[in-house]
Amino acid sequence: MEKLKLLNERIVSRVNANLREFDFDTGRFISNAIEYDKLSRFYCFYGITSHHPIDFYFKHASMAGSYFLGKCAVNQSIIYKSDIRGDELKRKGDIMDQDNPLPLVEDETIVVNSSLLYKTLVHSNSHNIETPEEFTIRNTVSSHYANIHGSTIEGCFLGPFSTIDLMNLHSCIVGEFSYLQAGEFFHKKIDPGVIHIETKDFRFQYRYRKEEIDKYIGVNESSQPRGLIQQFVRGKEPEFERLFKVVDLPPIQAPESSAVNRYAVIKGDTRIGENVLISQGAYLEDAHMGDGSNAQENTYIIHSHLIGMNITAHGGKIINSEIGQKTFVGFNSFLFGKQNAKLTVGKGCIVMPHTIIDIECPLQIPENHIIWGYITCEEDLENNTISIEKLNAIDGKQTIGKMIFSGQGKIFINGFKNRIEQILVANGAYCDHDEDCRGHAQDDQQISFNTLQPYRSGKDEGLYPFIRIRP
Amino acid sequence: MEKLKLLNERIVSRVNANLREFDFDTGRFISNAIEYDKLSRFYCFYGITSHHPIDFYFKHASMAGSYFLGKCAVNQSIIYKSDIRGDELKRKGDIMDQDNPLPLVEDETIVVNSSLLYKTLVHSNSHNIETPEEFTIRNTVSSHYANIHGSTIEGCFLGPFSTIDLMNLHSCIVGEFSYLQAGEFFHKKIDPGVIHIETKDFRFQYRYRKEEIDKYIGVNESSQPRGLIQQFVRGKEPEFERLFKVVDLPPIQAPESSAVNRYAVIKGDTRIGENVLISQGAYLEDAHMGDGSNAQENTYIIHSHLIGMNITAHGGKIINSEIGQKTFVGFNSFLFGKQNAKLTVGKGCIVMPHTIIDIECPLQIPENHIIWGYITCEEDLENNTISIEKLNAIDGKQTIGKMIFSGQGKIFINGFKNRIEQILVANGAYCDHDEDCRGHAQDDQQISFNTLQPYRSGKDEGLYPFIRIRP
Numbered sequence: 024m025e026k027l028k029l030l031n032e033r034i035v036s037r038v039n040a041n042l043r044e045f046d047f048d049t050g051r052f053i054s055n056a057i058e059y060d061k062l063s064r065f066y067c068f069y070g071i072t073s074h075h076p077i078d079f080y081f082k083h084a085s086m087a088g089s090y091f092l093g094k095c096a097v098n099q100s101i102i103y104k105s106d107i108r109g110d111e112l113k114r115k116g117d118i119m120d121q122d123n124p125l126p127l128v129e130d131e132t133i134v135v136n137s138s139l140l141y142k143t144l145v146h147s148n149s150h151n152i153e154t155p156e157e158f159t160i161r162n163t164v165s166s167h168y169a170n171i172h173g174s175t176i177e178g179c180f181l182g183p184f185s186t187i188d189l190m191n192l193h194s195c196i197v198g199e200f201s202y203l204q205a206g207e208f209f210h211k212k213i214d215p216g217v218i219h220i221e222t223k224d225f226r227f228q229y230r231y232r233k234e235e236i237d238k239y240i241g242v243n244e245s246s247q248p249r250g251l252i253q254q255f256v257r258g259k260e261p262e263f264e265r266l267f268k269v270v271d272l273p274p275i276q277a278p279e280s281s282a283v284n285r286y287a288v289i290k291g292d293t294r295i296g297e298n299v300l301i302s303q304g305a306y307l308e309d310a311h312m313g314d315g316s317n318a319q320e321n322t323y324i325i326h327s328h329l330i331g332m333n334i335t336a337h338g339g340k341i342i343n344s345e346i347g348q349k350t351f352v353g354f355n356s357f358l359f360g361k362q363n364a365k366l367t368v369g370k371g372c373i374v375m376p377h378t379i380i381d382i383e384c385p386l387q388i389p390e391n392h393i394i395w396g397y398i399t400c401e402e403d404l405e406n407n408t409i410s411i412e413k414l415n416a417i418d419g420k421q422t423i424g425k426m427i428f429s430g431q432g433k434i435f436i437n438g439f440k441n442r443i444e445q446i447l448v449a450n451g452a453y454c455d456h457d458e459d460c461r462g463h464a465q466d467d468q469q470i471s472f473n474t475l476q477p478y479r480s481g482k483d484e485g486l487y488p489f490i491r492i493r494p
Numbered sequence: 495m496e497k498l499k500l501l502n503e504r505i506v507s508r509v510n511a512n513l514r515e516f517d518f519d520t521g522r523f524i525s526n527a528i529e530y531d532k533l534s535r536f537y538c539f540y541g542i543t544s545h546h547p548i549d550f551y552f553k554h555a556s557m558a559g560s561y562f563l564g565k566c567a568v569n570q571s572i573i574y575k576s577d578i579r580g581d582e583l584k585r586k587g588d589i590m591d592q593d594n595p596l597p598l599v600e601d602e603t604i605v606v607n608s609s610l611l612y613k614t615l616v617h618s619n620s621h622n623i624e625t626p627e628e629f630t631i632r633n634t635v636s637s638h639y640a641n642i643h644g645s646t647i648e649g650c651f652l653g654p655f656s657t658i659d660l661m662n663l664h665s666c667i668v669g670e671f672s673y674l675q676a677g678e679f680f681h682k683k684i685d686p687g688v689i690h691i692e693t694k695d696f697r698f699q700y701r702y703r704k705e706e707i708d709k710y711i712g713v714n715e716s717s718q719p720r721g722l723i724q725q726f727v728r729g730k731e732p733e734f735e736r737l738f739k740v741v742d743l744p745p746i747q748a749p750e751s752s753a754v755n756r757y758a759v760i761k762g763d764t765r766i767g768e769n770v771l772i773s774q775g776a777y778l779e780d781a782h783m784g785d786g787s788n789a790q791e792n793t794y795i796i797h798s799h800l801i802g803m804n805i806t807a808h809g810g811k812i813i814n815s816e817i818g819q820k821t822f823v824g825f826n827s828f829l830f831g832k833q834n835a836k837l838t839v840g841k842g843c844i845v846m847p848h849t850i851i852d853i854e855c856p857l858q859i860p861e862n863h864i865i866w867g868y869i870t871c872e873e874d875l876e877n878n879t880i881s882i883e884k885l886n887a888i889d890g891k892q893t894i895g896k897m898i899f900s901g902q903g904k905i906f907i908n909g910f911k912n913r914i915e916q917i918l919v920a921n922g923a924y925c926d927h928d929e930d931c932r933g934h935a936q937d938d939q940q941i942s943f944n945t946l947q948p949y950r951s952g953k954d955e956g957l958y959p960f961i962r963i964r965p
Contacts, residue, residue, distance in 0.1 A: 066942070073952030077959050268741050469951040471537070475963075476942035481544030483965075488548050491962040494954075 024059055027085055027485040031057065031101060034139045037162045041178025041194045045212055049139075049164040049180050052246040056141055056166065062087045062103065062477065063485035065267075068286075069095075069473040069492060074466035075110050076130050079492040085477060085485050088267075090286065090303050092470075093147065094132040105140045106304060106320045109133045110463060111148035111173075111449060113155060120152040127155050138163040140171075143181070144304075144320050144337050148449075149173040150189040167248050168256065168321060169197075170337050170354055182215065183248035184240050184338070186354045186376055199248065200231065200240045202354060202377040215241070218377055218395065222438070225430025227375075229396050239357065239379055251381075252357055255340065259306055259323065262288045275301075280454050282467040287318075296331065300450045300464040313348075315452030317464070326362070334446050336376065347372060347390060351443050357381070368394070371411070373439055378407075393436075395426055411436055495530055498556055498956040502528065502572060505610045508633045512649025512665045516683055520610075520635040520651050526716040527612055527637065533558045533574065533948065534956035536738075539757075540566075540944040540963060545937035546581050547601050550963040556948060556956050559738075561757065561774050563941075564618065565603040576611045577775060577791045580604045581934060582619035582644075582920060584626060591623040598626050609634040611642075614652070615775075615791050615808050619920075620644040621660045638719050639727065639792060640668075641808050641825055653686065654719035655711050655809070657825045657847055670719065671702065671711045673825060673848040686712070689848055689866065693909070696901030698846075700867050710828065710850055722852075723828055726811070730777055730794065733759045746772075751925050753938040758789075767802065771921045771935040784819075786923030788935070797833070805917050807847065818843060818861060822914050828852070839865070842882070844910055849878075864907075866897055882907055 035050045042049070065087035069079050072092075080096040089102045093109025112131040118124045133147060134157050143165040149158040150173050160171060165181040174187040181187065182199035191207040198215030205221040213219070216231030240250045266272065266286050275283040277295040286303035293307045296314035301307065303320060310324040313331030318324050323340040332349040335341060339352040343360030346352065347370030354376040360366035364382045368374065369390030380386070380398040388394060388404065393414055396407040406424025417432035428435075447453060451462025477487050506521045513520070536558035540550050543563075551567040560573045564580025583602040589595045604618060605628050614636040620629040621644050631642060633649045641657040650663050653670035662678040669686030676692040684690070687702030711721045737743065737757050746754040748766040757774035764778045767785035772778065774791060781795040784802030789795050794811040803820040806812060810823040814831030817823060818841030825847040831837035835853045839845065840861030851857070851869040859865060859875065864885055867878040877895025888903035899906075918924060922933025948958050 066944075071947045071949060071959065073949050073954060270739050270741060471947035471950050472945075473537075473947050474943075474945040476542045476944050478542060478544050479942050480940040483544060488542065489962070489964045491960070493960045 024063075024484045025482045027059065027062060027101075027483075030083065030085070030099060030486070031139070033099065034101065034137055034162075034164065037137050038139075038164045038178060038180060041162050042180060042196060044194075044210060045196055047180065047196055052166055052180070053139060053164065055245040055247050057101075057103070059485060062101070063479055065104070066474045066476050067091065067102075067487075069475060070470045071473060071492075072466060072470045074461075076112075076114065077492060077494050078130070078132060079490060081475075081487055081490040083489075084487060086475070086487060087477065087485075094130055095135075096132050097135045099137045100135050101139045102135065102143075103139075103141050105143045105145065107133055107135070107140075107145045108302075108320065109147045109158075110467070111146070112158065113149075117155075119155045123152070129156050131156050131158060133158045133160070135160045137161060138165070140165045140169075142167045143169045143171060145171045146320075146337060147173060148189075149175070151175045151191055167253070168338055168355070172337065172354070183242060184252065184355050184377075186338070188354065188376070199242055200236060200252075200355070200377060216377075218375065220435075222430075222434070224434040225428065225432070227395075227435065228427045229375075229425055231379075231397060235379070235397050239381075252340070255323075255357075259288070262290075262306065263304070280451070280465060282464045282470075284467065284470070285472075298450075298452050298454045298462075298464050300452075300462070300467065302463075302467075315447060317446075317450045317452070327360075330370070332447060332452055334443060334450075344368065349443070350374065351439075353378065360386075373411075373443075396424065495534075495955045496953045498530065498533060498572075498954075501554070501556070501570060501957070502610070504570065505572065505608055505633075505635065508608050509610075509635045509649060509651060512633050513651060513667060515665075515681060516667055518651065518667055523635065523637055523651070523717040524610060526718050528572075528574070530956060533572070534950055536575070537945045537947050538562065538573075538958075540946060541941045542944060542963075543937060543941045545932075547583075547585065548963060548965050549601070549603060550944075550961060551603075552946075552958055552961040554960075555958060557946070557958060558948065558956075565601055566606070567603050568606045570608045571606050572610045573606065573614075574610075574612050576614045576616065578604055578606070578611075578616045579773075579791065580618045580629075581938070582617070583629065584620075588626075590626045594623070600627050602627050602629060604629045604631070606631045608632060609636070611636045611640075613638045614640045614642060616642045617791075617808060618644060619660075620646070622646045622662055638724070639809055639826070643808065643825070654713060655723065655826050655848075657809070659825065659847070670713055671707060671723075671826070671848060687848075689846065691906075693901075693905075695905040696899065696903070698866075698906065699898045700846075700896055702850075702868060706850070706868050710852075723811070726794075726828075727792075730759070733761075733777065734775070751922070751936060753935045753941075755938065755941070756943075769921075769923050769925045769933075769935050771923075771933070771938065773934075773938075786918060788917075788921045788923070798831075801841070803918060803923055805914060805921075815839065820914070821845065822910075824849065831857075844882075844914075867895065 038049045067086040067089045070092040078094040084097045084100045086102040088104035090106045116126045160176045162178045163176045167183040169181040170186040172188045175191040178194040181197045184200045185197045186202045188204040193209045196212045201217040216236040218229040220227040240252045243249045278297045280297045281299040283301040284303040287301045287305040291309040293310045298315045299312045300317040305318040306323040308325045311328040316329040316333035319337045321338045322335045325342045327341045327344045329346045330348045334351045336354045338355035341358045344366040350372040352374045356378040359381040367387045371391040375395035391411045392408045414432040420429040451464035454460045509520045538557040538560045541563040549565040555568045555571045557573040559575035561577045587597045631647045634647045636652040638654040640652040643659045645658040646662040649665040652668045655671045656668045657673045659675040664680045667683045672688040687707040689700040691698040711723045714720045749768045751768045752770040754772040755774040758772045758776040762780040764781045769786045770783045771788040776789040777794040779796045782799040787800040787804035790808045792809045793806045796813045798812045798815045800817045801819045805822045807825045809826035812829045815837040821843040823845045827849040830852040838858045842862040846866035862882045863879045865879045885903040891900040922935035925931045
């Protein structure tokens, strides 16, 4: 274990050096989160398909319980129960920046250096035009159920259930349950529960109250997550353990055009439509997945019906709900209907990332609305939703409840709608058995997993040997 | 599959080129043995421990269902359900040849090139002083349950259940159930059922009758094995399949000083003593394994008692038998006692490799005897055993039944006894919790397995990507 502990210390000191202006010690989080014996007990996976370029490069690192797909290079890092999914990485010859149309000189690779990722999701489709061949995570500590989505991250600490979406972050601390999609940040400390989306054309801002954060996803004095969402997620963890104990699971009933990952939990009366993608780490119980819908990593869909063409972004939780046609549910949203208090979201809606809906009475949200923030009853809808039509018309600043929007609503809406279409296409939602429209739902079916093991004893215990896998 | 089929053709043409003087087509064996769909269905293993140097190099090859340990490099080859176990490879600095005491310049590696190994066991402890850093298998096709034991093999075809032990073989065909340990052979065709052990000091020869070979391990017109031993082995294969379907098996009750590989079948009232080694692919049912005994790969120990310090060499089968203290059972021996016809072998005996004892009445073999050939009843003992004392005294030529011995009996006996001691030491039979006497039984306990996967579809189907694993 000596070498692993040394590696841990090295990562902490590097990240702390990046964050020294904030007098912040990532060691507090790590020392209470990491159970060293688990690092030497769990294997990791590398997915092999004939559709995704293979290149797995691993050196002086620990990667217990983690899942890798696509081109990944990891060095001097600890990746614990994380998903590193590189299936949207750009390829050699792709043109990323239309203003400067130079093709990529080689396939893009996710490169993780001197970082500790704890139950973190890293998804590709990176946006940083400065380094098109490398999607970089460096000198960073990231905690429970954080999402790093196509974002360059250097010298940062990401709190539990935070999301960094399509941006660059340098030497920042991100509080728990905050969502950022705002171009580039340097040397900032972002409070917990902040939703901040910003481009040159608009800004969308929302901030949870401290007591709300404390109730759903605060951290305790040991820097560990606590609250309702954390409890919910922890309660489901044992269900995933079974998936790791058997080699071959009985296949899940699903159409040929759909992919159900073997590391997803599928329970009860769950039905899978055409062109559906169920990713690893998804949890489905009595879930009706309409045609073209998907459940991404760390999503939970329970006693719910997704009508069709629904995206459930990483970490989205949908319980006792009906989600209308092409309604989008953003990262880490927590739609918490009850058995006697069903949530119905109309078609064409956008549930913004990190939205919490926790109701005790049935609630209907009309179609074509944008939904954000904290909603517990019908009265909250006024301050937490707006029709797409109305938002489209905004040009300037408008405050609705605690949400502040400024800029051009039309560009905000168009940006979202385009992104939803891109995700549906990438996931293969429109495939209809057409080879040209293949997406993850089709390409991820014939996947097999290399399971890779750490040293189980000696001074290298918990570390993995050097591993390279390529075509 | 195209690439895999092309690889297969390339291997066949290379081996045939080496064997053209015999007008021998290895393609006949291969075309009837290989089921292509299985090559893309089974994963392979690479064992990771902190005691064995790690270096796994795999390029343009298929290795379905195979097991690797230690330093292995495989190129342009098909390794199907084989064991490649490199835990006795020499290390950098070791001196192999006392007459020419140059230390190895690097760790020894098993190197397999342009070969097809089908359910073959490759074990290290190689002897070829010409290439101390490389244990070579090249341009070779090897069939069901063949043993390649520390032998350099080039341009050969090895028939089912044949054993090549500590020698070099170039452009040879080895018939089914033949055992060779004879220095170096070039361009020879060895008939089925030949036992040939030869050094400059002695020669031991035995040959089974054709009808005996046909009964126990002949080949049919499709070049596939048939007969009693093949049936016996096939009948047990389903028991092994279960081991591949689960990730964690309940641990087998065994003392701390013993290792039971998780890919061994352990059934019934099986008891494991101290310093015992049970290798992958071993099958134990109602087996009492006395202290310091071992069951190597592809051994079967059923309703039997091994008193202690017993070696059961690769492929040995012991049924309804009691094996005395420090009695050695050689490669592929078939000791087939029956419920009402128990076989008892006294202490200090050497059951020569490829011995068949198939009895219908109880049989006792006295202690300190050498045992060989085909024994069905007490009368056969006269022509198939000799006391160690008597053999020790031979200096010249002596024929006993069909066995011809010439040379110095003392050197033959001493050679065998030394080798038995070496194996016991290597396996950790004398460990007694003493760190200096650790062997496989102790070092193989903390083993974990990387499972590596082939491409499941496309033109690469059944092949594996390039894989390198090293410290």
